[in-house]
Amino acid sequence: MENFIFVILIYTGIYAIAALGLNLVVGYTGLLSLCQAGFIAIGAYTTAIIMNAFNTGFWESMLLSGLVAALFGFIIGMPTLRLRGDYLAIATLGFGEIVQNVIMNWDSVTNGPMGIHSIPEPKLFGMALSASSDQAKPLWVLTIWIIAALSYYLIRRLIRSRVGRALEAIREDEIAASSMGINTAKYKVGVFIAGASLGGIAGSLYAGYSQAIAPLTFNFMMSIMILCMVVLGGLGNSFATVIGAIIITIASELPRLIGISHRIPPQLNQVLFGCILVFMMIYRPQGIIGRIKLNYAKILKEEILHTEK
Amino acid sequence: MNFFNIPSNELLQHLINGLTLGAIYSLIALGYTMVYGILKFINFAHGEILMIGAYAAYYFYSFLYDPAKGSSFIMAIFIAALLIAMFASAALGVLIERFAYKPLRKAPRLAPLLSAIGVSIILANLAALFFGTKSRKFEYPFDNTIIQIGSLNITPNQVMILGVGFVMMVSLKLFIDKTKLGKAMRATSQNQPVASLMGININRIISLTFAIGSALAAVAGVLMALEFKVYPTMGTMAGLKAFIAAVVGGIGNINGAMVGGIILGLLETFGVVILGIPQGLKDTIAFTVLILILLFRPSGILLKNIKEKV
Numbered sequence: 001m002e003n004f005i006f007v008i009l010i011y012t013g014i015y016a017i018a019a020l021g022l023n024l025v026v027g028y029t030g031l032l033s034l035c036q037a038g039f040i041a042i043g044a045y046t047t048a049i050i051m052n053a054f055n056t057g058f059w060e061s062m063l064l065s066g067l068v069a070a071l072f073g074f075i076i077g078m079p080t081l082r083l084r085g086d087y088l089a090i091a092t093l094g095f096g097e098i099v100q101n102v103i104m105n106w107d108s109v110t111n112g113p114m115g116i117h118s119i120p121e122p123k124l125f126g127m128a129l130s131a132s133s134d135q136a137k138p139l140w141v142l143t144i145w146i147i148a149a150l151s152y153y154l155i156r157r158l159i160r161s162r163v164g165r166a167l168e169a170i171r172e173d174e175i176a177a178s179s180m181g182i183n184t185a186k187y188k189v190g191v192f193i194a195g196a197s198l199g200g201i202a203g204s205l206y207a208g209y210s211q212a213i214a215p216l217t218f219n220f221m222m223s224i225m226i227l228c229m230v231v232l233g234g235l236g237n238s239f240a241t242v243i244g245a246i247i248i249t250i251a252s253e254l255p256r257l258i259g260i261s262h263r264i265p266p267q268l269n270q271v272l273f274g275c276i277l278v279f280m281m282i283y284r285p286q287g288i289i290g291r292i293k294l295n296y297a298k299i300l301k302e303e304i305l306h307t308e309k
Numbered sequence: 310m311n312f313f314n315i316p317s318n319e320l321l322q323h324l325i326n327g328l329t330l331g332a333i334y335s336l337i338a339l340g341y342t343m344v345y346g347i348l349k350f351i352n353f354a355h356g357e358i359l360m361i362g363a364y365a366a367y368y369f370y371s372f373l374y375d376p377a378k379g380s381s382f383i384m385a386i387f388i389a390a391l392l393i394a395m396f397a398s399a400a401l402g403v404l405i406e407r408f409a410y411k412p413l414r415k416a417p418r419l420a421p422l423l424s425a426i427g428v429s430i431i432l433a434n435l436a437a438l439f440f441g442t443k444s445r446k447f448e449y450p451f452d453n454t455i456i457q458i459g460s461l462n463i464t465p466n467q468v469m470i471l472g473v474g475f476v477m478m479v480s481l482k483l484f485i486d487k488t489k490l491g492k493a494m495r496a497t498s499q500n501q502p503v504a505s506l507m508g509i510n511i512n513r514i515i516s517l518t519f520a521i522g523s524a525l526a527a528v529a530g531v532l533m534a535l536e537f538k539v540y541p542t543m544g545t546m547a548g549l550k551a552f553i554a555a556v557v558g559g560i561g562n563i564n565g566a567m568v569g570g571i572i573l574g575l576l577e578t579f580g581v582v583i584l585g586i587p588q589g590l591k592d593t594i595a596f597t598v599l600i601l602i603l604l605f606r607p608s609g610i611l612l613k614n615i616k617e618k619v
Contacts, residue, residue, distance in 0.1 A: 171417075
């Protein structure tokens with residue numbers, strides 16, 4: 001039982017990191033990306049492959065995985081994001097499928113549909129973090145949530161800066177934003193790359209924790225699950241995204257926890273995700289927590305009062 | 310006409326195969342492009358509407374036709390199944406628009422997109438729950454003899470796909486260009502407020518657009534089922550590629566969707582034959598085409614470059 005809570009906390013943390021990245025793109029900038037699972041797959045496979053091939057440590061591999069995912073984000077984002085946001089949805093939908101296809105077919109590197117089952121265990125200050133040992137689990141929880149907290153903090157800093165205001169302006173009205181002198185393409189590609197790299201880091205953590213990965217894990221439904229976390233919590237609100245990640249992960253792991261998973265067909269879970277998307281959009285587009293809008297008028301007033309004192 | 314060491318008669322054979330695939334893409338792409346032309350959003354559930362249509366035809370057809378006994382009305386049953394599929398999909402398309410998209414017409418752009426993805430997931434998974442994930446095959450309505458024209462082998466299915474596809478596209482074109490309702494549709498896609506000032510019932514035109522687009526998707530679904538199989542996710546990949554076809558032709562442009570579909574079908578077939586792209590990576594072709602089109606000619610091969618206005 002205790003063990004199970006740790007496992008849920010670990011997966012929640014990994015999904016929260018990926019969802020925070022997606023929220024940057026979908027929530028703050030208003031672009032629909034449907035391939036967060038693809039970036040997670042890229043991160044996971046990069047880590048697995050370079051750890052096996054070059055004996056690199058896990059943490060270096062993790063950073064490199066983030067970079068590789070960012071590179072792919074750039075390749076997808078560059079042609080599609082110069083145009084209207086709609087194309088990104090289709091391009092990312094296709095990209096997610098392609099990533100899976102390539103992983104399935106590139107046997108010599110990715111071991112095809114079998115996946116990679118021999119990822120070395122990560123070491124933290126000389127301690128081995130093995131997936132099988134129970135002692136390592138609390139440490140994993142701690143590590144992953146520290147990384148999640150770090151991402152949360154960085155995103156918060158980003159959003160409350162000039163960049164964040166530009167992103168919100170793009171979301172509200174792209175044409176107006178560009179007439180205010182915002183280089184919209186640059187910001188959109190940048191934010192997409194940032195989201196992708198967080199996906200890559202989440203994937204790397206996934207590979208490091210489970211020490212075994214298979215291509216079918218990172219399917220379209222995983223992207224949808226992460227999207228649901230963002231939508232359920234509240235678009236454009238990092239805190240709400242983390243709450244969404246916790247709720248969705250628990251909801252999808254709960255049947256397994258109380259031992260009725262064999263009675264529930266997996267499709268039911270996905271029907272639920274679909275319903276979340278439709279009903280949240282129609283009845284509560286701001287999510288269960290809501291979007292925290294920065295009140296610029298208030299900030300300005302406070303600043304004026306501050307200077308007058 | 311002998312390049313890349315492929316005999317010319319084989320090349321012609323691939324041309325026919327590519328055209329068949331392209332005709333199916335075109336039919337699906339029309340639905341995307343019509344909806345995009347009027348509502349400016351991607352109807353992600355389009356592929357699933359196609360799938361539901363194919364299932365409707367499949368159940369109707371296998372209910373009436375027993376392959377062991379055979380039937381003399383086989384052609385009539387098949388056409389009836391096709392009509393049933395068109396009707397079922399049209400009704401579904403209109404319902405989806407009414408309940409999942411209409412409340413979001415004034416919402417930010419992201420909302421209907423997310424809602425459409427939700428609908429598509431719901432439909433695909435409900436179909437898997439109710440119809441099972443097993444793929445089903447139509448018992449061929451036509452005898453399986455291959456028609457030989459010179460050195461070409463054409464199956465009756467291919468003739469059927471090309472024929473039905475052609476008839477559907479021509480009638481759509483006539484409907485949009487020559488009838489009053491078609492004119493109303495064109496007006497609505499150009500400027501909604503002005504169209505409604507001219508006495509056009511916008512809601513009815515939008516419903517009509519969804520009905521026609523979905524009915525065409527159903528036709529594509531039934532034709533696909535002849536050549537391939539019926540299964541819950543049959544519409545997903547086909548839908549994605551058809552959207553790419555619509556982008557190739559210039560999204561929102563009806564002629565473009567037809568041309569784009571054919572081009573994409575040919576590119577996919579010849580990509581595998583000439584460039585030797587492995588079958589497992591066949592789907593990457595369409596995707597590469599999308600990236601290239603977006604890089605070099607984002608408004609499609611037919612459309613003039615129109616800047617977005619405020």
